[in-house]
Amino acid sequence: MGLMQCERSGSKNSIDRLLHFAARLQKICCNVVNTTPLCLSHSHNRGMLLCSLGALLLLFSSVDVWYFLRGVVVAVQAWFLPPVWDVLAEQSVPGRVLPHDLDYMGHMNNARYLRECDFARFHYYMRNGIFRTLHSLRATMVVGASTIRYRRSLAFWEAFDLRTRIVAWDDKSFFVEQQFVSQRDGFISAVMLCRQNVLRSNPESILQLLCKRKVECPDYPEELQHWISFISASSQALRAQSGLKDTTAESSQENTGEQENVGEQEHLEDKDK
Structure with a gap:
């Protein structure tokens, strides 16, 4: 139940933000075609169509909409x-x-x-x-x-x-x-x-x-051990290039290999999952 509530809340917040952004873009488009949001309540079909198409165009050009919909x-x-x-x-x-x-x-x-x-x-x-x-x-x-x-x-x-x-x-x-x-x-x-x-x-x-x-x-697996060794070597080289002291310990093949500390993780190009 906790996961379901979390996913619903996260999806709802994302959709609300997208709708709010789309509304703001629509106002901008209405100003561009010398109309106002009140055009939606009148018979200015052409202005309404231009506002809607412009808002969609700006939305899709500014935000990776398909990524969020796919999520x-x-x-x-x-x-x-x-x-x-x-x-x-x-x-x-x-x-x-x-x-x-x-x-x-x-x-x-x-x-x-x-x-x-x-x-x-x-x-x-x-x-x-x-x-x-x-x-x-x-x-x-x-x-x-x-x-x-x-x-x-x-x-x-x-x-x-x-x-x-x-x-x-x-x-x-x-x-x-x-x-x-x-x-x-x-x-x-x-x-x-x-x-x-x-x-x-x-x-x-x-x-x-x-x-x-x-x-x-x-x-x-053997390939994972080699990959971890590569990460460790890369970490040491980047620390040396940045003039940072290497404070991580060397590991054997039986464990996971070197781990970056919190300071280095903040400099990685991480993505939330």
Whole structure:
């Protein structure tokens, strides 16, 4: 119930802000065509049409409207689907390459892969209860790092499955793997690794509250260990370049690797999830 109220409240607030912004844009458009908002209450059909079209044009050019609408659709879909009780179980959502996903070469734009991964993680956390648990703990998660490898392009109208699963975690972050699998032949067209930093809590507390028991972390795959080593090396190099003292400890292959401190996280280009 807490998650449902939270999602309803968040969606309602976003919609209210968009409507308020659209109303302000409409007033501007009415002034441009030498009319006022009162044109809506008279027979000035032409002025009303210009106001509405102008407001929509400014709205779509100023705000990524489709992103917010897509977020609402994903939330509603996950809300009405049955929950996934196994928090480590892989989940799959279908997708298709649409015209607005294409680049100049007629393939799915590279940036669209990351966008689709964002929505898939949102769907994933809603169904397995992690979002609900985050809300209970007054915690949140941000993307601390991500790496994607493109193996084969996705063509126009090609159908695919986007598979998401938690691979492992440490005392500060979840490590998530996402795969774009072509429905045509099962080929993995792209694979992404993502580190989700937990703020104001930790993965162990989240899983303990969600599962009502201690959940053992799976063994780290070899590619994940190398990826964490890359992040650690990059962190040290950037600290040296910025003249900052490296206060993080080196880790062995059995644990998660180096973690950035709070000061560095504030300088990362993180996104809320």
